[in-house]
Amino acid sequence: DDQLPDLVIVGAGLFGLTVAQQAVEKTGARVVMLDVRDHIGGNAYSYFDKETGAEIHKYGAHLFHTSSEVVWKYVNRFTTFTNYVHRxxxxxxxxxxxxxxxxxxxxxxxxxxxxxxxxxxxxxxxxxxxxxxxxxxxxxxxxxxxxxxxxxxxxxxxxxxxxxxxxxxxxxxxxxRLPVRFNYDSRYFKDTWEGLPTDGYTAWFERMIDDPRIEVKLGVDFFDESQPWNKSALVGRVPVVYTGPIDRYFNYSHGELKWRTVDFVERRYDEGDHFGCPVMNFADSDVPYTRAIEFKNFNPERRAQQNPDKTVVWEEYSRFASREDEPYYPINTESDKSLYETYSELADQEPNVVFGGRLGTYKYYDMHQVIATALASFERTIEPMLAGKE
Ligand code: UDP
Incomplete structure (x- = not known):
């Protein structure tokens, strides 16, 4: 079919971005990437706040860290990293x-x-x-x-x-995930490498897919049959990488996997620094939010571009996700795990469809783990699927 690309990727998060980049580089494939949102990057997307100059992580704090040399070398092809150390x-x-x-x-x-x-x-x-x-x-x-x-x-x-x-x-x-240490080392992560992308997350992600063979279609819902890039029109006709919720793909036929979602309340203060750190957790039940994020403090190296008199803070609230909410964290009780296994067996039978990412595999992944699984999945499953294409 001339009209179809060599590969369709549903979801422009880190799994999809990595697969798109690899597909073009390794096989020269023409890739169409769909996302229901109006931006790429999935939950790692960020934007710059005009008033304060802070880089706001729209779906909550994202801190890059890894001990995998393969992943660290890979990400450094698209961005440099600051010397930020998470505390x-x-x-x-x-x-x-x-x-x-x-x-x-x-x-x-x-x-x-x-x-x-x-x-x-x-x-x-x-x-x-x-x-x-x-x-x-x-x-x-x-x-x-x-x-x-x-x-x-x-x-x-x-x-x-x-x-x-x-x-x-x-x-x-x-x-x-949280280490306990009997010394005064207060680093949050125990990984070999960590840092934040020097010009922000979105600039990093744009560089990964900066190639004329990759076309990104935003605001496109794969399950909306009134538009051409939908599931029934594509599955079986073209290889598909699907990174949306696995239960959604099967129309929740065996029930819904449980997720936790996060709501943010934004506060603006007429002061340069409100907490004195990027993340303040609240351990007690009298404060209803889990933590507050003061985005300016992730990037002290940008002080000259930031407003010295204003700061922006997001208070993070956590609750069960309904179907309409953004799923963030798999809850993963025993019954969720067995439901996931059921869907995973169905997924294995889908013709030329590869499931990946946090939503597609119901896994509590960090960014570096998503990239590692995308690289592995490309090599093991997706590249062979594309074989024979120009
Ligand atoms: N946790 C806690 N108190 C804290 C921070 C974390 O009890 O002050 C626990 C909590 O159960 C949380 C888990 O440790 O779900 C993992 O925390 P992490 O900061 O890795 O969660 P994330 O940032 O991924 O939401």
Whole structure:
């Protein structure tokens, strides 16, 4: 068919962008990329705020980090990175503590001057109630990592606000993301490389697909049969990479996968710096939002281009997503996991359709993981599918 490209990609997030870039570079394919939104970049999209000069991450804070040399080399082809190192603070009981929980947090909390060995011994004793058990859920994992007092101060209420699911129902892996350290290292991520794209996320993404063989169609809904780039018109006729919600693809025929969504409330202050840091978490239940993001502070290297007298802050609220909401985080209870398996088996039977990304595989991925899976999926599945095309 002359009118069809060699590959259609549904979703212009990091999975789709990486596949588009690879398809053109490795096979010279003509690619059409669709997105229902009016911009590329998926949830990593950002824009510059006129009043303050802040780069606003429209779907919440995105911090790039990776320990994969392949991924780090790949992303550096399209952007340089600032020397930003992510550090977070949390407010608990009217006091500000460093996160992730480290020796500074422990000593401030217990008003002590424990050495690493002393702090470890104390935590071991406090975690003793679960001694010998392999923690299977977030509650048990939290207590066994840091003991009940610290768990209840910094994890329990925050997690309740963020997930609105009983912590004993949540997978332990959610907080395995957060390291616990018995030294004063307060870096949030333990990866080899981290930083923010020097000219912003959107400039990075535009460079990935800056090629005449890639056409991006924005505001196009793949499930809207009144426009030509829809599912029934394309699947089976052209290879498709689908990065939307997997349950949506199958018209929710076996039920809905559960997601958490995030709402933001914007505040503007007539001051240069409101929190003194980019991210302030609120550990207690009296503050209804989980955290506040002060975007200017992600990019101190841009001070000269920022307004010294104004700042913009987004308060982040978390709740269950309905079908109409933007899905952010898979909730991943046992019943969600088995429902996903059902959809995943259906997906395997779709002719020439590859599912990818956070939404397409119901996975709590960071940006670097999405890029890694896109590169792998391209090599393993998509490139062979395109073989034979010019
Ligand atoms: N968490 C917490 N207190 C905090 C920060 C994180 O209890 O102050 C827990 C919470 O359960 C959260 C998980 O750790 O879901 C992972 O946090 P992370 O900051 O990685 O979440 P993300 O930024 O991806 O939403």
């Amino acid at each position: 977070v603070y949390t407010t608990h009981n009217g006091e500000v503590f460093p996160l992730p929980i480290n020796l500074g947090t422990v000593n401030q909390f217990f008003r002590a001057s424990y050495t690493p060995a002393e702090a470890k011994a104390l935590i071991d004793e406090q975690a003793g109630e679960l001694a010998g058990k392999d923690p299977q859920n977030l509650n048990d994992k939290g207590i066994s990592l840091i003991g009940r007092p610290l768990y209840e101060a910094f994890i329990k209420n925050y997690t309740a606000k963020q997930w609105q699911t009983d912590p004993t129902e949540l997978p332990a892996s959610i907080i395995s």
